[in-house]
Amino acid sequence: MRDQRRGPLASVGLHTTLVIASAVAVFPPLWLVVTSFKPKSEAFSTDVVKNPTLGNYRHVLGDTEFLTWFGNSLFIVVITTILGVFIAATTGYAVSRFRFPGMRPLMWLLLITQMFPVAILIVPLYNIMSTLGWLNQPISLIVTYLTVAVPFCAWMMKGFFDTIPVEIDESGRVDGLNPFGTFWRLVVPLAKPGLAVTAFYTFITAWAEVAYASAFMTGEDNLTLAAGLQTFVNQYTSDWGSMTAAAVMIAIPAALVFSWAQRHLVAGLTAGATKS
């Protein structure tokens, strides 16, 4: 943040590095977008776009189950995000503000759940879901994603609440609010950046999860986007045109959520993940 003078050479070096890095960061998704507008037969041509066409989009929207998958994913993700943010926020607040028996083990538990490989949970979860009759039901994925996203989010929210002065809680108490009231009316509004980051993280986790979605959901109608996209390019078929068009449409909601949360990302993560 210092205001310092740089020689022209240093300046050129700085910008060159950043331009190259930005190009590397942007190129793969950009190329995906470009390819999606090419006619099927030219999916691999290196020309930028010779005869742009919406054919791929028309095909994906009209002739495949894409919209069903999109709806499935959206439903699962929205519910997961709402529940996830709420649960992570209350937990984060409790471990940030209260000293209570069981707090330390809880903090450890939140960290350790990060370590659980998909491999150990997926078989038992698959069996449980099948016993409950939840296979192919959105609820199986909602519950599973909550367990994936919430521990990290709670950890992040704790760090975030730590940066909000305790005096605010005290003033709330003086005004006769109970801890829930203080939390809900005073602290939550101040924690919006943290909540935005949590929401973004939960959203991305659920929107992009592959392993559970591929294992729990079968049958064209029940797939989520992550599993559905695989059907375009697999061992037997490679319909790159449809794949790219679908991929672009999958990325759009994520990009929207991202641009909404972006303002808060740096502030939120600074306070959150980094301080934990």
Place this chain on the structure above:
Amino acid sequence: MAVDTSRPLDPAAGAKGARGRIRNAGTPPRSRIRNALARHWYAWAMVAPVVIVIGLIIGYPLGRGLYLSLTDANEANVERTIGVNHIPATYKNVGLDNFKAILDDQVFWDRLGWTVTWTVCCVALTFSIGLGLAVLLNRRFAGRTLYRSLLILPWAVPAFVSVFAWRLLYNEKNGILNKVLEGGGIDAVPWLNDPTMAKASVIAVNIWLGVPFMLVALLGGLQSIPGELYEAAEMDGASPWQRFRHITLPGLRSVSSTVILLSTIWTFNMFPVIFLLTRGGPGDATEILVTYAYRLSFVNSPRDFAGASAWGVLILLILMLFAVVYRRSLRKQGEVW
């Protein structure tokens, strides 16, 4: 009465609480429980959802996974329902046989070796690149916000979409990478079809995916280092490298330790990149422990539930061992968490 619970979280207050409890030691246990409930029920109510969710959805499956790893369960002998017929489970306990078989098998050690290489390469490079870019972006100059937005863009794209984008670039016959090389007169590179190249390729993609998170976290950390420290150092004639070494790195320590730990755990368990990019191939050159365990239970036939669970238990043990060692080494350096 409940006001007591909302004591702010600072060490002094915690210590007071502890002393208070000792003073209460003479009261009968039941009223102690009632006391604790009265004091802490707000806190407990707030963490209850997480505890319940973790307990039911992670605790129970974990216990069950541990149990399955000690059996010979597979697709053919677990409890299942075919039409109206209910077939009870017929698998039996085999003790530690699964673990013995895995540890005796070279496959496990090969996979472990590659998983460790993969994790170390990915985390080290992601961290260095993230740190380098964060340091550059932490200065004042025109276009800073634009660069930052572009650099964290990969984060906005769902990982599996990016992976498919990379498959498009890597395509051996027609991908743009090889077309560009061809233009320069270089032979096509079998990005995903040669064991060594495939390994390098999956690492590259994972770094590409991981840098934005590192960048944002480290940028946050950099911004919390007071500028006066740098000014003072500059006055004392410290070179840029010395300033980086003695101010930036120590200032970032708590951020770094957290992101390195998390990203090590995440990379070790990184499923989608390898599963979608190469399916573990060519052969099983890029198969890490997690994708291999997944293959055992969901791709191979018959599905080997017991074997996959045993692999899962081993992965978990390795990670916990790592976390304990890592935490201990941080403690030695004076980190508290």
